[in-house]
Amino acid sequence: MEDNPQTADSPRVRDSGWSRIKRSRLVRRIGRWLFLLLLAYLLVMVVMMFLEESLIFFPIRYPQGDWQPYGLSFEDAFFEAADGTRIHGWYVPHDAPRAVVLYCHGNAGNITHRAEILRVLHDHVGVSVLIFDYRGYGRSAGKPNEPGVLADARAARTWLANREAIPQSEIVLMGRSLGAAVAVDLAASGGARALVLESAFSSMPDVAAQHYPWLPVRWLMRTRFDAAAQIASYHGPLLQSHGDSDTIVPIESGRRLFRAANQPKQFLTLPGLDHNDFSPRTYYDRLAEFLGGPQEPAEEDKSLLRQIEDSIVFVPAGYPDGQWNPPELDFEDVWFRAADGVKLHGWYVPRENPLAVVLYCHGNGDNVSYLADLLRTLHDQVGVSVFAFDYRGYGRSEGTPDEAGVLADARAARGWLAKREGIQEKDAVLIGMSLGGAVAVDLAAKDGARALVLESTFSSMTEVAAHHFPLLPVGHLMQNQFRSAEKIGAFSGPLLQSHGDADELVPIELGRRLFDAANEPKQFIIFRNGRHDLPPPEYFDQLQGFLKRLE
Numbered sequence: 001m002e003d004n005p006q007t008a009d010s011p012r013v014r015d016s017g018w019s020r021i022k023r024s025r026l027v028r029r030i031g032r033w034l035f036l037l038l039l040a041y042l043l044v045m046v047v048m049m050f051l052e053e054s055l056i057f058f059p060i061r062y063p064q065g066d067w068q069p070y071g072l073s074f075e076d077a078f079f080e081a082a083d084g085t086r087i088h089g090w091y092v093p094h095d096a097p098r099a100v101v102l103y104c105h106g107n108a109g110n111i112t113h114r115a116e117i118l119r120v121l122h123d124h125v126g127v128s129v130l131i132f133d134y135r136g137y138g139r140s141a142g143k144p145n146e147p148g149v150l151a152d153a154r155a156a157r158t159w160l161a162n163r164e165a166i167p168q169s170e171i172v173l174m175g176r177s178l179g180a181a182v183a184v185d186l187a188a189s190g191g192a193r194a195l196v197l198e199s200a201f202s203s204m205p206d207v208a209a210q211h212y213p214w215l216p217v218r219w220l221m222r223t224r225f226d227a228a229a230q231i232a233s234y235h236g237p238l239l240q241s242h243g244d245s246d247t248i249v250p251i252e253s254g255r256r257l258f259r260a261a262n263q264p265k266q267f268l269t270l271p272g273l274d275h276n277d278f279s280p281r282t283y284y285d286r287l288a289e290f291l292g293g294p295q296e297p298a299e300e301d302k303s304l305l306r307q308i309e310d311s312i313v314f315v316p317a318g319y320p321d322g323q324w325n326p327p328e329l330d331f332e333d334v335w336f337r338a339a340d341g342v343k344l345h346g347w348y349v350p351r352e353n354p355l356a357v358v359l360y361c362h363g364n365g366d367n368v369s370y371l372a373d374l375l376r377t378l379h380d381q382v383g384v385s386v387f388a389f390d391y392r393g394y395g396r397s398e399g400t401p402d403e404a405g406v407l408a409d410a411r412a413a414r415g416w417l418a419k420r421e422g423i424q425e426k427d428a429v430l431i432g433m434s435l436g437g438a439v440a441v442d443l444a445a446k447d448g449a450r451a452l453v454l455e456s457t458f459s460s461m462t463e464v465a466a467h468h469f470p471l472l473p474v475g476h477l478m479q480n481q482f483r484s485a486e487k488i489g490a491f492s493g494p495l496l497q498s499h500g501d502a503d504e505l506v507p508i509e510l511g512r513r514l515f516d517a518a519n520e521p522k523q524f525i526i527f528r529n530g531r532h533d534l535p536p537p538e539y540f541d542q543l544q545g546f547l548k549r550l551e
Contacts, residue, residue: 500530
């Protein structure tokens with residue numbers, strides 16, 4: 001009997017159907033796993049996108065860190081970014097810098113972790129340097145992100161240019177790691193005297209792709225820091241360095257950035273250095289050579305001509321000359337130090353509920369003991385708290401005066417006064433007499449002031465010298481310039497200026513020249529038959545009225 005084909009084939013049909021079912025279940029199971037994996041991948045991407053800034057910026061906030069590092073003299077700098085965020089930094093001035101440097105640090109820590117770098121830059125390379133903390137770092141307010149960090153750097157550059165009274169394009173921009181991208185952004189948009197990059201990258205997505213190759217970070221990242229795209233807009237000298245053992249920013253990323261830059265440029269490979277290793281001293285030798293500009297000789301090496309000039313410009317009355325225990329003047333003896341460590345002395349005459357807090361900068365031939373009557377008048381009649389200090393070499397202050405030192409002394413004095421009164425430095429009223437007027441202008445131009453009061457002062461020291469020595473080329477010879485007329489345009493607050501029309505030392509025309517260069521609001525008072533002396537008694541009523549209008 002023949003087999004029934006249908007019957008014979010039935011088991012095979014049933015077996016084939018069962019296999020299809022199993023395959024279908026396997027496909028569905030694999031599909032579910034793939035879906036879960038895709039979902040997990042997408043979830044990781046979302047989390048990474050959400051946490052992007054916290055994976056890039058690692059700020060350490062105040063008070064963590066050593067905020068009084070041994071052997072580093074600095075000024076606290078506070079300024080505001082364009083959006084009003086308050087930013088903090090340290091300024092380390094050099095008496096005779098070969099360059100003025102803005103240093104942009106990396107993505108972790110705060111400025112206290114760069115104290116040793118600042119010491120080397122100041123002492124070995126011979127530069128003045130401002131380092132600042134991005135928003136959210138150290139004592140700076142806010143929370144870091146790319147637009148904010150770049151805005152902070154622009155504000156830092158503006159502060160430094162004002163502090164040094166130089167164009168922003170004359171600043172050397174120096175950046176390390178993420179700070180290199182910040183420095184490139186500044187150089188591309190505003191130029192620079194030179195650009196120095198350490199352990200730099202081509203872009204932040206390029207760095208992220210090295211660490212997260214399984215994520216499409218180049219498409220997803222909002223934080224770009226695209227230095228390679230920006231650096232072509234910078235046309236100036238570039239010195240770039242990178243460790244060949246860098247495990248965070250591979251040297252190839254730095255080379256990509258270097259290839260995109262214009263000439264002139266130099267690339268230094270630092271053998272064996274990882275990302276966070278300190279650069280060798282030989283690197284800083286190359287940096288000093290790159291920056292060029294020999295430093296001014298030390299005091300003992302100054303030329304005879306310079307020594308003669310200083311002795312003419314500065315005529316210090318030393319201690320114990322003067323009356324150091326004046327009657328009816330209640331004052332505090334104050335001791336403080338300039339940024340270079342010089343010990344300085346002053347008198348502080350406080351008043352309860354003062355009309356203003358005043359820093360008084362005296363002329364070139366006094367010391368504070370000669371100002372007792374003036375301080376008494378300012379305190380009793382005008383109604384202010386007033387701090388008068390002696391420049392280096394004057395009174396009980398140590399050192400030998402020159403322009404850079406005197407200006408540094410004034411900055412230290414204002415810093416002391418602001419801390420004593422618990423106010424910002426820019427909230428002090430600055431009063432300057434004669435040479436002290438030039439000192440006050442320098443302070444106001446660089447850091448601002450509540451108001452500026454100038455008495456018998458001049459447009460520049462060279463113009464005063466040219467008036468007295470018309471046959472000498474003093475403009476080319478003098479080192480002490482005190483170029484107030486060029487600086488005062490940076491001050492935009494109220495100005496009260498006075499001058500005697502019979503001034504035999506500083507002709508009133510030089511005072512007018514300074515006044516003409518100043519911004520409004522401003523007022524010029526002329527003392528009829530007034531000489532190069534302290535103002536007449538009626539002037540102090542006018543000064544009080546001026547200060548009252550500030551309230």
